[in-house]
Amino acid sequence: MRTFLIWMLLIAVVGTAVAREESVEGLKVKVKNAPPQDRPGLCVQIAEHQLRNADTLYRDGDIENARAAVEDIIVYSQQATDAATATKKHLKNVEIAVRKIAEKLRDVKRTLSIEDQPTVQHAVDRLEEMRTTLLKQMFSKEKK
Numbered sequence: 001m002r003t004f005l006i007w008m009l010l011i012a013v014v015g016t017a018v019a020r021e022e023s024v025e026g027l028k029v030k031v032k033n034a035p036p037q038d039r040p041g042l043c044v045q046i047a048e049h050q051l052r053n054a055d056t057l058y059r060d061g062d063i064e065n066a067r068a069a070v071e072d073i074i075v076y077s078q079q080a081t082d083a084a085t086a087t088k089k090h091l092k093n094v095e096i097a098v099r100k101i102a103e104k105l106r107d108v109k110r111t112l113s114i115e116d117q118p119t120v121q122h123a124v125d126r127l128e129e130m131r132t133t134l135l136k137q138m139f140s141k142e143k144k
Contacts, residue, residue, distance in 0.1 A: 024050065024053070027046045036083055036086060040081075040083045043076040044076075047098075047101055048101065050072040050076070051069075053069045058111070073101060074126050077126075077130055081094060085134070091134055095138065098131050098134070109124070
C-alpha cells in the first residue's frame with residue numbers, strides 16, 4: 001500500500017511539472033496572438049512561471065536551463081512593460097509584479113555561488129529599470 005501511494009505521489013508531481021511546462025509554452029503562443037491590452041497579464045504570468053522554474057533549476061544544479069529561464073523573465077517582463085506602456089493599461093499591476101519578481105530573484109541570488117550571481121543580478125537590474133519606466137509613466141503629467 002505504501003509503495004502504491006509513493007508511486008501515485010511521484011506521478012502527480014511529474015504530471016504537474018509537465019503541465020506547468022506546457023502551460024508556459026501555451027502562454028507564449030497566446031502572447032503572440034493576444035490583443036495588446038491582454039499582453040501585459042500574459043507576459044507577467046510567463047515571467048512568474050519562469051521565476052519558479054529558475055528557482056527550482058538553480059536548486060537542482062541545472063545552471064544552463066536556469067539561466068535560460070532568467071532570460072525569459074527579462075524578455076517577458078520587458079514585453080509586459082512595453083505593452084502596458086503602449087496601451088496605458090495595467091501599469092500598476094505590471095509594476096507590482098515586476099517588483100515582486102525582482103525581490104524573489106534577489107532571494108534566489110543569495111543562495112547561488114559567486115559564479116552564478118552576475119546573471120541574476122543583471123536580471124534584477126533590468127527589472128528595476130523596467131519598474132522605473134513604469135513608475136515614470138504612471139506618475140507623468142501628460143499635456144493635453
